[in-house]
Amino acid sequence: MDFQPDYNHILAVMENKRPKRLPLYEHKISPLVMEEIQGESFAELEQGDDSDLDEFFRQYSRFYKEMTYDTVSFEVTLTRSLPGHGAIYGGMEGPIQNREDFEKYPWDELEERYYAVADRKFAALCKSLPEGMKAFGGIGNGVFEISEDLVGFEKMAYMMADDPELFAELFARIGDLFVALWERFLKNYSEHFAVCRFGDDLGFKTSTLVSPKTIRQHIIPQYARIISRIKKAGKPFIWHSCGKIFTVMDDVIALGIDGKHSNEDTIASFDEWITRYGEKIALLGGIDVDILCQNTPESIFDLVVEKATQYRGMANGYALGSGNSIPEYVPAEGYLAMVKAAQHIRQQEASV
Amino acid sequence: MSTLLEIIYQGVLEGDQSEVGAGVQNALETNHSPSEILDNALVPAMSEVGSLFEEGEYFVPEMLISARAMQAGMAILKPLLVEGGVEMLGKVVIGTVQGDLHDIGKNLVTMMLEGAGFEVIDLGVDVAPEKFVEAIKDHNPDILCMSALLTTTMASIPVIIEAIEQAGLRTHVKILIGGAPVTQDYADQVGADGFAQDASRAARLATTTLDK
């Protein structure tokens, strides 16, 4: 099939307009799923030297092109560069438990630590982008997730009660770090990125993980600092956040975000997201990860054709993809059925 | 409720662990029995915390802080309850299933179960089916709770139930399940005894399950 990628379709989505053809979008695709589909193993090259990295991204970007995306999603997560990282996964304490830990944490080294890893990857990615494509992403993780990694979710709840001043300073310090990281990112890579994004899971099945009041007081102001930098650099911004976060959506929309990603059917149907916010921002995704895991490729295809046609009709800016990501446990055939459904919709529209 | 018990109750609601600790000491010194303090102050307070969570007044951190305050009281009461031969409401084994690392929900369910008066044995995350089977043999719990947050790991719930059946233990325990992708329909489909969508309902469900 003769597919010409064009990131302008995604830019149209970000302007909350209906692009000429239905674009695909994915937050993350496990390289293991890519390997299975491409029939070539390359995932491990991401850990290798510069020429390995070049080869990794050649395969990585080629995959997005072959699957008929207009942009290549990529981020380098911050958590991995944090000394003492791991509390976000649970089962351990983070490196900051009290003021002394906070004071002696090597905050000033974090930017360099991050870019020591990230620069090589971003540079290799930028080189690999096929004609007509740009990258979509940036610095992985958001303010809340970093606090979960530095302190630990449960310990953070205790810190909030026991030392509210430290709790407040922690968020401000994380905000400073992100501002520095994003400024450098925008300076060096914005030309190659069509859209910037960060992911910060604020919710779960029944509500936000911390109260809306805490989010407004400590998290939103830091988002504002980051998002204003991104917008000043002329880049659209999309926010990825899981869970039932309706109570803070208006606050985040007020920061000038252009789009939102992540949805789960057990929380709300995707049409509810469109009905609530479709006038104001673009909405990406729509297909619950469960659907891709639990159905036959045939029924996924039919279901996605039906749902994506509906979403494209309802929303202004919409791009089709999973509600979260394609982790390694999503069957390759299930994922491919979704991609084929997108292509089918495009063909149908083109033939009318 | 006496003023002293009221103070403990409020202390749990406000998540004030030192107030709860001191309150329990005071109550014991003024001849309130350990089980009276547990049943008339700590348990109702945690149940109220659960209701506030369900109503969206409290969030996970507020629950954790309240649970910590309750535990400050329990730390004093537990040895006395054991000494006095007071039976806990029941015994629960809990774990997040194999391949799954999500633990916040499971920990919260654990705390609410403890708050409701259960003894809880927490197997942690990424728990293999045979570990669940062993734990049933070792601890003889009334209830087994499984948490799963991923579609794939949810699919191991029926595998675990099958392993429990194979070991001839299915009639010994009630099985409750929960987590982001889990629904009541799914629980019915895999033959679990119950499902709850949040930690507070999980504790209530565990209590009513015992009566069945």
Ligand code: B12
């Ligand atoms: C925080 C989070 C993480 C954290 C986990 C931190 C930790 N220490 O647990 C991190 C970042 C590590 C993580 C990792 C991943 N995650 Co995650 N995560 C979440 C998130 C945002 C919140 C989960 C949470 O903590 N909730 C808070 C607690 C309080 O809620 P809960 O767990 O639902 O529990 C409540 C009830 O369900 C119930 N309950 C829970 N257990 C039980 C048990 C019983 C017996 C009962 C009765 C009730 C009950 O009571 C609890 C309290 O009220 C969810 C989104 C969501 N909708 O849940 C995604 C989510 C679960 N994650 C998801 C994914 C895809 C992943 C990753 C694969 C991401 C990736 N691409 O690598 C990895 C997998 C790691 C692994 N192997 O487990 C997807 C799963 C999709 C699917 N259907 O398979 C979700 C649903 C997000 C989405 N939008 O789709 N994640």
